Amino acid sequence: MKIGIDLGGSHIAVGLTESNGNILSKKEVQILKEDEKNITDIIENYICTSVAEITEFNNVEEIGIAIPGTIGTSKVVKSVNLGLEDYDIVKELNKKINLPIKIKNDAKCAAIAENTYGSLKQYSNSVFLTLGTGIGGAVFFNNKLLSPDEVPGFEFGHMVIKQNGRLCKCGKRGCFEQYGSMRVFKERIIEELQLDPKIDGEELLKIVERKKNNTAIIDIIDEYTTDLSVGISNLINIFEPHAIGIGGSFVYFDHIFLPLLKDKLLNGNLLFNKREDIIINTATLGNDAGMIGATLI
Ligand SMILES: [Zn+2]
Known part of the structure; x- marks a missing residue:
């Protein structure tokens, strides 16, 4: 059995999983705004306590942690969401936890899970995109995640699709993320x-569905899918x-976007090799x- 940990911008979730990806148990805690100043203490204390509780009754082989941001092999290089930089999380946790610990970017972890057990299970060559606050991505070739050595790479969100376009938080202009997230x-x-x-996604979806004949909304959907x-x-x-x-919150709007997106891809004079x-x-x-x-990295 393995422990998978999802360290999100607003929560920490810890789960015990079997080798087939089945989650046997999980628990989570919210990270509050006031936790930000001692975020490393909060992370380390919650993970160490949860792991101790689980390992008391279960035989755990290793731990994997999914973390947002630029994640090295043992260190968080930079995580804007968590306010962390150059944080040696594996070394700190190993002071109290005597198990192998691996870390990886959270979008890459989600992609690996989808490739192994989820939406991409049947395909050996695939591309996975997370469309949410930003755009994350991963590529699988012969079921292997393509990965450069030092940085996660495959920053699809920051490929430029419009020269001199909208300013991106990365400092460049016209990034895909500024149009497709x-x-x-x-x-x-x-x-x-x-x-x-502050409207939540569910409510927004209901409004979009209700106003699907409104020309302004039709135009926004058309431009977004283009x-x-x-x-x-x-x-x-x-x-x-x-x-x-x-993946990402796109999933809830798929019935609205997918038919248009597929049509534009197939008939929009965009593909080099016709399909x-x-x-x-x-x-x-x-x-x-x-x-x-996180348990598959
Ligand atoms: Zn960018």
Whole structure:
């Protein structure tokens, strides 16, 4: 058995999993705004306590941790979401936990889980995209995650799709993330309909469904799926995957976006090698993908 940990920007989830990816038990705690100043203490204390509780009654072989940001082999190089930089998390945890600990970027962990047990299980060559606040990604070739040595790589969100376009938080202009992330789509709907910026995703989806004949909303959906098709077509032309998996909050809007996205990809003069069809599957493991994937790194 293994322990998978999902260290999100707002919560820490710890789960015990079997070798087939089945989660036997899990627990989680919220990270509050006031926790930010002693975030490393909160992380270390919660993980050490949870691991001690689990290992008292179970034979655990190793621990994997999914972390947002630029994650090295043993260190958090930089995690903007958690406010961490150059944090030697494995060394700190190993002071109290006598088990092998591996870490990896959370989007990569989710992709590995989807490739092994979820939406991409049947395909050996695939591309996985997380469309949420930003855009994360991963590529599998012969079922192996492609990965450079020093940095996670495959920053699909920061490929430029519009020269001199919108300013990205990475400092460049025209990044895919500034057009294809769900955050951008949601912000445009909120602005158009003058909604409360704090509206949750579920409520927003209901409003979009209700207003699906409104021309302004049709235009926003059309523009969003066009921008998405440009970014995804670049990935198809480079990697020629058998299938594409998409996770993140995009999943809840898939019935609205997917038919348009597929049509634009197939008929929009974007693909170098013409295709009869394109397989796009939405993620099936939901919020557990990061935790399950952490046990597979
Ligand atoms: Zn960028």
